Amino acid sequence: KIDLWGFDACMMAQVAVMYELKDFAKVGVGSGYNEPGEGWPYEKIMSNLHREPEMDERDLARTIVHEYIYSYNDRKDDPEDYPMVTQAAFDLTKMDELASILDEFSEELASRGPLGSLDYLLQIYQARKNCNSYDMANVFIYDLTGYPLYDVIDFTKYLEQYILSAFPKNSLILDLCEKVRKTVYDENNPDESFMFYSEADQWHPDANGLSMYFPNKEEDALSLTQLPTNYLLSYEETSY
Numbered sequence: 273k274i275d276l277w278g279f280d281a282c283m284m285a286q287v288a289v290m291y292e293l294k295d296f297a298k299v300g301v302g303s304g305y306n307e308p309g310e311g312w313p314y315e316k317i318m319s320n321l322h323r324e325p326e327m328d329e330r331d332l333a334r335t336i337v338h339e340y341i342y343s344y345n346d347r348k349d350d351p352e353d354y355p356m357v358t359q360a361a362f363d364l365t366k367m368d369e370l371a372s373i374l375d376e377f378s379e380e381l382a383s384r385g386p387l388g389s390l391d392y393l394l395q396i397y398q399a400r401k402n403c404n405s406y407d408m409a410n411v412f413i414y415d416l417t418g419y420p421l422y423d424v425i426d427f428t429k430y431l432e433q434y435i436l437s438a439f440p441k442n443s444l445i446l447d448l449c450e451k452v453r454k455t456v457y458d459e460n461n462p463d464e465s466f467m468f469y470s471e472a473d474q475w476h477p478d479a480n481g482l483s484m485y486f487p488n489k490e491e492d493a494l495s496l497t498q499l500p501t502n503y504l505l506s507y508e509e510t511s512y
């Protein structure tokens with residue numbers, strides 16, 4: 273396997289993208305948001321590697337994440353600071369475990385529920401509307417640039433909140449929300465988590481680093497309440 277696969281590219285820290293790498297690389301590094309045009313600060317990253325050539329792929333991944341975020345938040349023009357930056361490092365050997373839990377989670381949400389109807393529809397909608405979006409221009413419910421990518425951890429936090437309010441006795445969904453979060457990133461054991469290191473700019477504390485593709489419509493039809501984000505058929509070509 274490749275030791276470290278890094279994307280100096282926009283919006284690559286997606287579940288579907290990292291899933292593609294799981295059989296080919298040990299560690300993946302990617303950005304949740306669009307990356308500024310100047311990309312990674314290679315001189316600073318490689319200088320660290322030159323000083324510590326014995327560092328492993330996980331240490332190098334942490335270096336990439338930290339130097340990238342710092343370079344756009346250091347109040348210097350090398351490059352200019354930028355208000356929307358995230359970068360995260362992922363242990364791809366744990367991808368299958370995360371995918372299995374996400375399957376369980378999504379299948380339960382897509383089920384008809386204990387009351388024989390789409391019980392969770394409103395709660396899913398509210399969580400999607402309010403959680404952190406990696407859209408370039410997201411205003412309330414409007415995904416203005418059409419990138420329907422949402423923070424996995426933040427989505428489960430909002431969903432848990434809305435489910436608890438509507439179905440306080442539904443421990444199954446609540447437990448699954450927590451299980452997804454802890455598998456992505458366990459605060460008590462970060463080195464053993466799928467996302468073992470992540471940083472974000474100071475203006476986006478809810479941008480944890482891992483996104484999921486979550487469009488709201490299948491057809492290009494305007495709505496009175498929200499702009500459509502269309503389902504891209506290219507996602508059907510991904511293994512995930």
